[in-house]
Amino acid sequence: MAAAQSELTRARARSAWLFLAPMLVVLALTAAWPLARTIFFSFTDDKLGDASYHFVGFDNYFVQGDGYTDGILADPLWLSAVWHTVWFAVVSVALETALGLVVALVLNSDFRGRALVRTAILVPWAIPTVVSSKMWAWMLNDQLGIVNDMLQRAHLISGPVAWTANPSVSMISVIFVDVWKTTPFMALMILAALQLLPTDCYEAGRIDGVSPVKMFFKVTLPLIWPALIVAIVFRALDALRVFDLIYLLTSGSNDTISMSVYAQQQLVQFQKVGVGSAASTLLFIVLAIFTAGTLLLTRSKNAEA
Amino acid sequence: MKLKSVLTSLSLATAMGLALAGMARAEQVAIMCGSVGADQDQCKKGVQAWEKLTGNTVKIVSIPASTTDVLAFYQQGLAAGSGDVDIYQLDVIWPGIIGKYFIDLKPFSKGAEKDHFPAIVANNTVGGKLTAMPWFTDAGLLFYRKDLLDKYKLKAPTTWAEMAADAKTIQDGERKAGDAKFQGFVFQGKAYEGLTCDALEWLDSFGGGHIVNKAGKITVENAKAEAAITEAASWIGKIAPEGVLNYGEEDARGVFQSGEAAFMRNWPYAWSLGNGKDSKIAGKIGVEALPMGPGGKHTGTLGGWQLGVSKFSKHQAAAASLVMYLTSQAEEKRRAIEGSYNPTIPALYKDADVLKANPFMGTLISTFTNAVARPSLTTGAKYAEVSNDFWNAVHDVLSGKSNAKTAMASLHAQLKKVRGPGWDK
Numbered sequence: 169m170a171a172a173q174s175e176l177t178r179a180r181a182r183s184a185w186l187f188l189a190p191m192l193v194v195l196a197l198t199a200a201w202p203l204a205r206t207i208f209f210s211f212t213d214d215k216l217g218d219a220s221y222h223f224v225g226f227d228n229y230f231v232q233g234d235g236y237t238d239g240i241l242a243d244p245l246w247l248s249a250v251w252h253t254v255w256f257a258v259v260s261v262a263l264e265t266a267l268g269l270v271v272a273l274v275l276n277s278d279f280r281g282r283a284l285v286r287t288a289i290l291v292p293w294a295i296p297t298v299v300s301s302k303m304w305a306w307m308l309n310d311q312l313g314i315v316n317d318m319l320q321r322a323h324l325i326s327g328p329v330a331w332t333a334n335p336s337v338s339m340i341s342v343i344f345v346d347v348w349k350t351t352p353f354m355a356l357m358i359l360a361a362l363q364l365l366p367t368d369c370y371e372a373g374r375i376d377g378v379s380p381v382k383m384f385f386k387v388t389l390p391l392i393w394p395a396l397i398v399a400i401v402f403r404a405l406d407a408l409r410v411f412d413l414i415y416l417l418t419s420g421s422n423d424t425i426s427m428s429v430y431a432q433q434q435l436v437q438f439q440k441v442g443v444g445s446a447a448s449t450l451l452f453i454v455l456a457i458f459t460a461g462t463l464l465l466t467r468s469k470n471a472e473a
Numbered sequence: 474m475k476l477k478s479v480l481t482s483l484s485l486a487t488a489m490g491l492a493l494a495g496m497a498r499a500e501q502v503a504i505m506c507g508s509v510g511a512d513q514d515q516c517k518k519g520v521q522a523w524e525k526l527t528g529n530t531v532k533i534v535s536i537p538a539s540t541t542d543v544l545a546f547y548q549q550g551l552a553a554g555s556g557d558v559d560i561y562q563l564d565v566i567w568p569g570i571i572g573k574y575f576i577d578l579k580p581f582s583k584g585a586e587k588d589h590f591p592a593i594v595a596n597n598t599v600g601g602k603l604t605a606m607p608w609f610t611d612a613g614l615l616f617y618r619k620d621l622l623d624k625y626k627l628k629a630p631t632t633w634a635e636m637a638a639d640a641k642t643i644q645d646g647e648r649k650a651g652d653a654k655f656q657g658f659v660f661q662g663k664a665y666e667g668l669t670c671d672a673l674e675w676l677d678s679f680g681g682g683h684i685v686n687k688a689g690k691i692t693v694e695n696a697k698a699e700a701a702i703t704e705a706a707s708w709i710g711k712i713a714p715e716g717v718l719n720y721g722e723e724d725a726r727g728v729f730q731s732g733e734a735a736f737m738r739n740w741p742y743a744w745s746l747g748n749g750k751d752s753k754i755a756g757k758i759g760v761e762a763l764p765m766g767p768g769g770k771h772t773g774t775l776g777g778w779q780l781g782v783s784k785f786s787k788h789q790a791a792a793a794s795l796v797m798y799l800t801s802q803a804e805e806k807r808r809a810i811e812g813s814y815n816p817t818i819p820a821l822y823k824d825a826d827v828l829k830a831n832p833f834m835g836t837l838i839s840t841f842t843n844a845v846a847r848p849s850l851t852t853g854a855k856y857a858e859v860s861n862d863f864w865n866a867v868h869d870v871l872s873g874k875s876n877a878k879t880a881m882a883s884l885h886a887q888l889k890k891v892r893g894p895g896w897d898k
Contacts, residue, residue: 215854216548216549216552217548217551217552217571217573217574238890309716309724310714310715310716310719311654311656311714311716311727311728311733312727312728312731327653328654328714328716329715330714330715330716330718330719332716332719333662333663333715333716333717333718333719333720333872334715334716334718334872335718335872335874338719418719419662419663419664419665419718419719419868420541420663420664420665421664421718421865421868421869421872422664422865422868422869423872423874433861436545436548436549437541437544437545437857437858437861438857438858438861439548439854439857
C-alpha cells in the first residue's frame with residue numbers, strides 16, 4: 169500500500185521541496201561552495217596574489233621523499249597546535265559547563281531581583297570577543313595591569329606575573345578569559361532547560377524523602393541532559409575553532425598557537441593558499457569527526473532511554 | 474513603458490553627475506595611516522593642509538599597530554583588487570613583497586625622489602618602478618634616563634654588558650627606594666616583526682650576520698649570533714620584566730614613559746612623545762646608538778615607512794599629489810619637529826629647527842644612514858616566513874624554552890626548508 173503513493177502525498181512532497189529550495193540554494197552558496205573551494209585549493213600550490221597554480225596531490229598534507237617528510241601532518245607546529253586546541257577546548261568547556269550549571273541552578277530559584285541578575289550575568293557574553301580580549305590584555309598586563317596589582321596587595325603573589333607573556337601561564341590566562349566570557353552562555357542554555365522541567369517528579373521525590381543532592385543527580389541532570397549535550401557540542405565546536413582570543417591576548421608565539429591561528433598564518437601571513445586551505449580542511453575534518461561522534465554517542469544513549 | 478522611464482531617469486542622473494564632476498573636480502581619496510604613537514594625529518595634520526590647498530577631501534583609514542597584522546591586512550585587500558583605499562603606508566621591507574600592486578610614481582614625482590636618501594629610494598624601486606615615496610625613516614635607538622644615570626653616577630653605556638650592569642644598578646637602587654615595579658630595560662619581545670628588528674640588532678652588534686646574507690646564504694648558525702641571543706636571554710627576569718615577551722613598541726613606551734624603566738630600545742618617535750606635556754619623564758631622556766657586543770659595532774635595524782598609490786585606485790593623480798605633498802621637504806620638516814619622525818631628506822639633518830627639536834638626529838646621523846636592513850630584498854615573498862621563524866626561535870630562547878645553540882641550529886634547518894630550491898621560487 170505504501171508502494172502506490174497517492175497524488176496528494178506526491179503533491180505534498182513536491183511543495184515541501186519547493187519550500188526547501190531557497191534555503192538549500194542559500195546553504196549551497198554560503199556553506200557548500202566555499203567548503204568545496206577550500207578542499208579544492210588544499211590540493212594545489214596556490215599562492216595569494218599569484219593567479220596560476222598546479223595540482224600537488226596530497227603534498228600539502230603529507231609527503232615523503234628520500235630522507236625527508238613534509239606537509240602539515242609532518243609539521244611539529246601543527247601537532248602542537250592540535251594539542252593546544254584540544255587542551256583548550258576540553259578544559260574550557262568542562263569549566264564552563266560546571267560553572268554554567270551552578271549559575272543556572274542559582275538563577276532558577278526564586279529570589280528578589282532575579283530578572284536583574286539574569287540580565288547582568290549576560291554582559292560578558294554580550295561584549296564582542298575582540299573588545300573583551302583587549303580589555304583583559306590590559307588588566308593582565310604585567311606592569312600596568314590591575315590583576316597583578318590586586319593580587320600583590322592581597323599578598324597572593326610576591327612579584328608581578330607575566331600572565332600573557334610567560335608561556336607556562338599564558339594558556340591558563342586564555343582559558344580563564346574564555347570561561348569568564350562563555351559561562352553566561354552555558355548558564356542561559358541550561359536555565360532554559362531547567363525552566364521546562366515538570367514539577368511533579370520533584371513533588372514525588374520530596375514525599376519519598378530524597379535528598380537534594382540525589383534529586384539533582386537522579387532527576388534534574390537526566391532531564392536536562394539532552395539540552396546540556398546540545399550546549400556542550402555548540403561550545404566545543406566554537407572552542408575548537410578558537411582564534412581571536414589567542415591571537416589578541418598572547419604574544420603570538422608558538423607556545424599557544426591553535427589550529428585556526430596556524431591556518432591563518434599559512435593562508436594570510438605566508439600567502440600560501442594551498443597549505444592554508446589544507447590546514448582549514450584538516451580543522452574541518454576534526455570538527456566533523458567530533459560532531460559525528462557526539463551525535464552517535466547521544467543517539468545510542470537516547471535509544472537506551 | 475516602465476523600463477523606459479527608469480532608463481530616462483538613469484541617463485538624466487548620469488548626465489547630472491557628469492555635469493557636477495565637470496564643475497567641481499574635487500575628489501575624495503582614502504589613505505591608510507598608522508596607529509602607533511602620534512601617527513594618526515600627525516597624518517591628519519598633513520592631510521588637512523593638503524585638503525585646504527587642493528579642495529579635495531581625504532578619508533583616513535587607520536591600520537593595526539603591529540606591522541605583521543598590517544601586511545596581512547593589505548595583502549588580502551590588494552590580492553582581491555580592492556580600490557577602496559588609494560594610498561598605502563608601506564613598511565620599508567614591503568616593496569619587495571607587495572610592490573607589484575603599486576603604480577610607478579616617477580611620472581608624478583618629477584625627480585623629487587632625488588632629494589631623498591638614495592638607499593631608501595633604491596629599496597622602493599622594484600623592477601625600475603618607483604613603487605613608493607620615502608616618508609620617514611627609522612633605526613632602533615637606546616633611550617635612557619639622564620637623571621637616573623646622573624643619580625647613580627653612571628655614564629651612558631657603550632656595550633650591552635655595560636648597559637646590563639647599569640640597568641641592574643639603577644633597578645636595585647630604585648626598588649630599594651620603594652619603587653617595587655621599576656625595571657632596568659624594556660624592548661620589543663613579543664613574537665612579531667618587532668622582535669625580528671630587535672634581535673637583528675643584537676646579531677649585528679655582535680658581528681653575527683643578518684640571518685640571510687645578500688647572496689642568499691643562511692648565516693644564522695654562528696657563535697657570535699648565539700652569543701648575542703644568549704646575552705639577550707640573560708636580561709629576562711634580571712633587568713627586563715618577564716612580560717617583555719609580550720611587549721610591542723607601545724607597551725615598552727608605556728612602561729618607560731611612566732617612569733618605570735631606566736633603558737628602552739625603541740624607534741625615534743618615542744622621543745617627542747616622551748618629552749610631551751603628559752609625559753612623566755619629559756626633559757629627562759637621553760638617546761644614543763644601541764650598545765655593541767664584544768668586538769662588534771653600534772647598529773640599528775632600518776625601519777621607516779613609505780607612501781605608495783595602489784594600482785586599483787580610481788583617483789591615481791589626486792592620490793599621487795597627496796603622496797608628493799606628504800613627502801615634500803616642508804611636510805617632512807614639520808613632522809620631524811612636531812613628531813620626531815626622521816626625515817628621509819638628507820638636507821633636513823642640517824636644518825637648525827629640526828636639530829633644535831631633535832638633537833639626536835644630528836649626532837646619530839651615521840646610525841640612520843648605516844642602519845642594517847632586514848633580509849627582505851633577498852628573501853622576497855618568503856620574507857614573512859623567514860621573519861616568523863626567526864622571531865619564534867629567538868622568542869623560545871628568551872622564554873627559556875630552548876638555548877641559543879639548539880634554537881639557531883633548528884632555525885637553520887627550518888630556513889633551508891623555507892628556501893627550498895631558491896628564495897625566488
